[in-house]
Amino acid sequence: MKPDASVTEVVLESKLENVEQAEEATRSVCAKLGFDEETVFHIEMAVHEAVINAIHHGNKEDPLKKVYIKFILLEETLEIHVQDEGPGFDPGKVPDPLAKENLLNISGRGIFLVRKFMDEFRVDSSPGKGTEVIMIKHVDSRIQSNQGGTGREHEGDSASG
Amino acid sequence: MSMKATVRQVDSVTVVDVSGRITLGESCKELRDVIRGELGKGHKNILLNLADVTYIDSSGIGELVSAYTAVSNQGGKLKLLNLTKKVHDLLQITKLYTVFDVHDDEARAVSSFPTA
Numbered sequence: 001m002k003p004d005a006s007v008t009e010v011v012l013e014s015k016l017e018n019v020e021q022a023e024e025a026t027r028s029v030c031a032k033l034g035f036d037e038e039t040v041f042h043i044e045m046a047v048h049e050a051v052i053n054a055i056h057h058g059n060k061e062d063p064l065k066k067v068y069i070k071f072i073l074l075e076e077t078l079e080i081h082v083q084d085e086g087p088g089f090d091p092g093k094v095p096d097p098l099a100k101e102n103l104l105n106i107s108g109r110g111i112f113l114v115r116k117f118m119d120e121f122r123v124d125s126s127p128g129k130g131t132e133v134i135m136i137k138h139v140d141s142r143i144q145s146n147q148g149g150t151g152r153e154h155e156g157d158s159a160s161g
Numbered sequence: 162m163s164m165k166a167t168v169r170q171v172d173s174v175t176v177v178d179v180s181g182r183i184t185l186g187e188s189c190k191e192l193r194d195v196i197r198g199e200l201g202k203g204h205k206n207i208l209l210n211l212a213d214v215t216y217i218d219s220s221g222i223g224e225l226v227s228a229y230t231a232v233s234n235q236g237g238k239l240k241l242l243n244l245t246k247k248v249h250d251l252l253q254i255t256k257l258y259t260v261f262d263v264h265d266d267e268a269r270a271v272s273s274f275p276t277a
Binding site for chain 1: 247
């Protein structure tokens, strides 16, 4: 753990309605950092999408599996981890939702929105380990007109499950 | 707050007033059922009024696309009315704003549909 980090942890049962607890926790953490309303909405939406993925696609809504959310608050950074107990997935296999041929697809926009709304995004996933999504928002971005991230992103040693 | 959809008829157009959250799960299914129900009645001109939608996620956006495709496949038109800023921004980001015919005035939106 980094020094001077303030950590908030939330553990959720894999029920879709529990995503609202994650949103509430996000708003509460963001309030401490003074992000503007739009940025808070973007962070909240990124958490919503990551948690929905964890509950629905990762844990398959299995009540015995949990979703672990960790908010790590540093002076200049909000780092959010969302971990599931699912089979793992490869974000590189998600088709580009902005491609003309995918524009009318019903699904496939969740990870895209997380990438768009956060400054950094990384997925650590491997069979048997579940998937951990790590999202970072820099505090500096609270003063920017934020229509999305900086495009900085990293995908860790991901593997399909 | 869960989603609520109320249907009313204005001339030849079926207006669906949607409120609350459109997210993965029951609310998406409910919206799908309403649209399919109206198509089943032969109502192919559908105007979705999203003025009171407080939250929509990627699945909710997918449900709007699904509704658009279902209505188009039946030879009808699905248009959107009164987007909140959040929904407007999400449709811009996902490049769907140009796919949908979006209005902010109900009377004009209704008159923009083809008459039978």
